[in-house]
Amino acid sequence: MTTTPKKIGLLACIGVVAGNMMGSGIALLPANLAKIGSVSIWSWVICMFGAMCLAYVYARLGTVNPQQGGPIAYAGEVSPAFGFQTGVLYYHANWIGNLAIAITGVAYMSTFFPILNQPWPATIASVAIVWIFTFVNLMGGTWVSRLTSLGLVLILIPVVLTATVDWGWFDVHTYMANWNTSGKSDSSATVSAVILCLWAFVGVESASVSTGLVDNPKRTVPLATMLGTGLAGLVYISSTQVIGGMFPAKDMAASGAPFALATSHMFGNWATPLVSAFAAFACFTSLGSWMMLVGEAGRRAAADGNFPAIYGKTDKNGVARVGLLLASVKMTALLVLLNVFVGTANASGLFNQLTAIAVLLTLLPYFYSCVNLIRFEGVTGKSVISLIACVVGGAFCLVGLAGADATPLMGTFIVSLIILMFYARKMGQRQAAGASASA
16 A cells, blocks of 8 residues: 655745755854945845745746746746756755755854864764755655754744844944945945855745645645745844844854854853754754755656656655765765865855855756746736746846856856756757657
8 A cells, every 4th residue: 555645734834945045044144244244235135125036936836837846847848958957957056055054054063062163073074964864854855844844943043032132232333334344345245245145045946846745735835935935034134234233244254153152142151052053953954954855856857857767766755765865975975075175164165165156056947937937927917926026036146146256157157058068969869769760
């Protein structure tokens, strides 16, 4: 007798969307944004508006055209070539971004184990965490959503306290002194901070990717997408701005646990280990949720014939077991390689490199989703809201690309073109096989 995998409900799905963003996006951001300054408030405004438009795009697509695999499926509807490209880009963006999440969690754990500030111990701990949550994922989507929801609650405790109570320690003069620490003009600093803030909103598509694991997806996916994105955005802006007025930028930039620093400023040093534990757990549970999305993305790519069939095989829990294990092997290998070649890089610097790569690889899939909604609904009087959301969401993706450093942007462009070359080779082989069969 076969059993039906238990589906994820609305609250759990909101937890997956918001938890994916907040668990991975907020923990180290204040330290990284301190290197740019309080001027990043404008970057947050741009990202919040753009992310809500993208959230509407995925909410609308989830209502009128729900597809398992999310961005991969939607890009494939625009063009099979874009579907192939997106499948490769999105899959690799997810598991590379997972490394940034693992590193963030380990950075917070260094409060308890200072040795984790050293490269190899941090690498070993990150690898261990990756494999722990690989096995959690093998237990099914329900376990992951429960842990993510718990992690979301725990990270919200220090973050919400910071976003509300900490305003009593906010100093306008400190905030203005931190206004622009980048050495660039205000407009250039704002654009360059967009790529960091955008990382915080990566995950807006989480519910649509997991459509196959969601109960009543036509209702659940749109609600979870909009509510989860809005919740995360409000928390981001409030908490990061109050921190910008509490500490000199150089002190915050040097911090490996910014929210632990902010909370201890309110309640004393006893709060530091508690907040660090909460933040680390939230990062790790978010890692588990993102790994679920990696498995789903690989399964969709395999179903489309773009990945080897082994990525699409599922177990009784509906989990792409082998694909998930292969992703964890890749994560382990890349962590070791990064440690070998980067060596003495601190958590903040490594976080910046990984997030920049992950965000850039994600922007094209987001852009194609906007194009697909226009294709699906057309340009009519009834689709004005969708059209506006698609245009703004697409423009938002272009702003993110404009704010990237030249090296990762060039690398992303080259990789995207190489993927299309592989697609052309694949189609050539199919045509040759078809011609041979006809003969």
